[in-house]
Amino acid sequence: MPAASSPAELFDKVPPQDLEAERCVLGSVLIHNQAMDDVVGHVQKDHFYADAHRKMFDAIHAMYEGGIRGIDAVTLRDELDRRGDIDAVGGVPYILKVLETVPHAAHAEYYAKIVRNKALQRSLIDVCTDSLREAYHGHDDIEDILARAEKNIFEIVENQTGISKNAIADILEETFARIFERMDKEGAISGIPTGFNSLDDMLSGFQPSELIVLAARPAMGKTALVCNFALAISKYAHGVWENDQAAGKPTRNAPGGGVLLFSLEQSKLELAERLLCIHAKLNGHKLRQGTLDEMEQYALTEGSNELRHFPIFIDDQAGQTMTRIAAVSRRLKRSNDIGIVIIDYLQLIEAEDKNLPREQQISSITRRLKFLAKELHIPVIALGQLNRGVEQREDKRPRLADLRESGAIEQDADIVMFLHRPDAYEPDDRPGEADLIVAKNRHGPIGTAELVWLKHALKFGDKSPISEPEGF
Template sequence: MDPNQAPYSSSRKRDTGASDFSGGGGRVPPNALEAERSVLGGVLLENDAMNVVLEELSREDFYSEGNATIFDSLSSLFREGQPMDTVTLRETLVSRGKLQAVGGDEYLLKLTNTIPTVANIQAHAKIVREKAVIRRLISSCHEIAAKGYGDYGEMEEFLDSAERAVFDVAKARARSPYEHIKDVVLRTFTEIHQAAERGDRITGLPTGFRDLDDKTAGMHPGDLIIVAGRPGMGKTAFAMNVGMNACVLTKQPVAVFSLEMPKEQLVRRLLCSEAKVDGNRMRSGQLWREDWPKLARAAGTLSELPLYIDDTPALSMMELRAKTRRIKSEHGLGLIIVDYLQLMRSGSRNDSREQEISEISRSLKALAKELGIPIISLSQLNRGVESRGNKDKRPQLSDLR
C-alpha cells in the first residue's frame, strides 16, 4: 500500500489533531492529498517556491505521514542552502532511513511527473493548511465533548478551557503577512481620529545620524549590527529612525520584523516622531487643533516610504529567511530590522536557550551575506551591566541575554 494513501496513523493524529468524534463512524479526517503532492512536487520543480510554502505550512499541516516526512527533508535542504531535487531529496531520505516509508523512488518520481506547473502552489498550500486547521478543530471539539461527558469540574473553568482550546486553533491559523506601511498608516490614522472624537563620506547605507555615519561610513552589505540595551532604553525608537532615514535618503525598501510590538503601535510611534506630537495626547485622544495638520503631513510622508512591516510573533529563522527573500524578489530590499533577537526561534532543537540565540545570530549573519544587505537586530542586555557597581558598565558580549 502506498504510504501516502494509507489511512491516517495514530501518530499523525497526535501531530495534527485529527482525532474522530466518538460515534463518527470511523470517517476519514478532512485532507487534501492531491494538494499536498502538488506542493511537494512544485518545490522540487521550482526551489524558490519553498519561500512561499514556508509562509503557509509546517510539517504538522500534512495529513500524510509520508508527505510530512518529505516536507521535513526538503526543509532541511532549504535550511542548509542545498538544491532541492529528486536526487538530493532521495539521499536525505536514505540517510534518515525513510525512503521506503514515504513510498520509495516511484513516489518521488510521481511527485514531479504529475505536476504540470508551480503557478498555483500558494493556493494549494492554503488548501493543505485549511484542512489541517479543520482537523485541529475537530480534535479540540472531541476533547471538549469527552470532558463534558465526564467530570468537567467547575462550569466556569470548563467553559474557559473550551473557549481557550478553540481560540488556540484560531490563533495558530493566523499568519501575519508583511504589509505596506501605507495600509497600516490609514488604519492607525483612523484609530487616532476616533480616539480624538471620543475625547557625504558614506560608502554604505546611511543611518541618518551624522556622528555615527562618520565613524562607520554607514551600514554595509553583509553587516549584522546588534543594537543592545536594557528594556526601555529606546532601542526600537533608534532602529526605526535608522530605518526611516534609510528609506528617505536612499529610497531603498526596508523590512521591519516587529516580534514584540503590533504594527499599529509601531506606526503610532512613527507618526508621533515624524509629526512631533506628544504620544500621550495621541493615545488619550486629547490632540490639539494644531496637531492635526502635523499628523496629516506625517501620514503622507510615511505612506510614501518603501517600508514593510511584519509583526508575526515568535518568528522562526526559516520563516524570516523565506519572508525576506520574497520581499527582495518582489520589491527589492536595502535593510532588515529585527525587534528583537531573543523573541525569535531557531527552528531546530537545542540543549539550551544560549545555544539557540547563538544559532539565530549566526543565521542572521548568513542571511545578511546571502541577500547582500545589512541587518540590524535589537537585543536585550541582562542585569549584569547594572550589578558591576562603580566598575566600567560598558556592555560586553557576555551581557547579551
C-alpha cells in the same frame, strides 16, 4: 501534448543517477591520485548513488587525507578489507571493473560535476516529494509547509560543494572599482545612511552583508532608535526615487532601498504609531491619549500622507523562527528590493531545536542571521537585551560581556552597539542625552556617537548636528 505525470507516477520513477560517471570518478583517482584535489571540490561520499561507490570513495578519501600516496587497486582492497566492506563493494573484480571504465583520468573534475548534479537532482526531488505529501495530507498550516519547503531547498543550495576559482586579478579589479566609486563620492559615506552624522563618521553607514547588533537594557529606547533608522533610510531612498522621477530619469536603486522590520514584541499598529510620532514630530503621550490639538492633528495627517509612500514593511507575526524570517526576507528582497532587515528583538526568535541549550540556540540564530545578511547582500540589524549585571555596577555603561549569550552574539556580529542613557539611572545625569556606543566594529574604529533624546517625540538626533546628508 502528453498529460503531465501525476505525483504517484513521479514517486515510482528511478531517481536520477549516472553510475558510469561515478565509476569514472573513482577510477580517475585510482589512476591519478592527485585528481582527488579536483574531485573533492565537487563531491562528497553521499553524492554517490550506489552504496558500493560510496564505500569506495570514503575509503579512498580517508587514505588520501591520511597522507597516503600510491592509492591503487591493491591498497584500496586492503583498506576495504580492513573496514569489512570488501565483499559489499563486489570484491577485487569490481575494483578492476572501475579501473577499466575510465576513458581519461584528466576528466575527473568533469565526471565529478555530473555526479554532484545528479545528487542535487535527487535532493530536490526528495524535498519536493515531501512537500507534495504534506500538501496532499493538509495536516499542517500551509505557511508552515511553505516555510519548510523553502528552508529545505535553501539548504540544498547552501550545501553545494564547489571550489571558488576567483583569481586575485579578478578580485582586485572589482575591489578597485569599489574604491574608485567611494572616491567619486567626495567623502560621502559608502554604505546606507543611518540618519546620524556622528554614527556615519564611524561606520560610513550600514554596510552590505553586515550583521549589526544593537543592545540595551529595557526602556532605553532601542526600538525608538531603530524606528529612527528605518525612517531615515526609507526617507533617503524615497527622496532619490522622487528626484529621479522629477528629472525624468530611470529610478535608481538608492542606497538603503526598502526597510523590512520584524517586530516580535510590539504590534504593527504600535510601531506605525511610533513611526508617525517620530516623522510628524508629535508628542507620543498626547497621541496615545487622543488629546492632539488642531495643529497637531494637521501635522498628523500631513505626516501620514508622506509616510505612506516610504518603503517600510512591518511583519509582526508572533512566534518567529529563523526559517520564516529568512523566507520573508528573501521574498521582499525579490519583490521590493529591500535594503535592510531589522529584527526587534534577537532573544525572542524561537529556536527550531528547543532541545538544545539556550546558548547553542542563540549561536545558531546569530549564525543564520549573518548568513542571511551575506546571502541578500544587505545589512541586518538585530536588537538584543543586556544582562542585569550592568545595573549592579557603579559604572552603568554597557560592555560586551553584558550581552546575554554574549559569546555567540559577539562572535558572529560585525558591529555591536550599545544604547545608554545616563538619566535612566540618575535623572540629573546629562538629562535628554544618549550615548550610542560602538563597542565592536570589525572593519573600522570603535567609539561613541553622542545623541540627544526627545522622549516626548520618541526621536533621537545628533548632539552637535552638522549639515544633514543629501536627501534627508
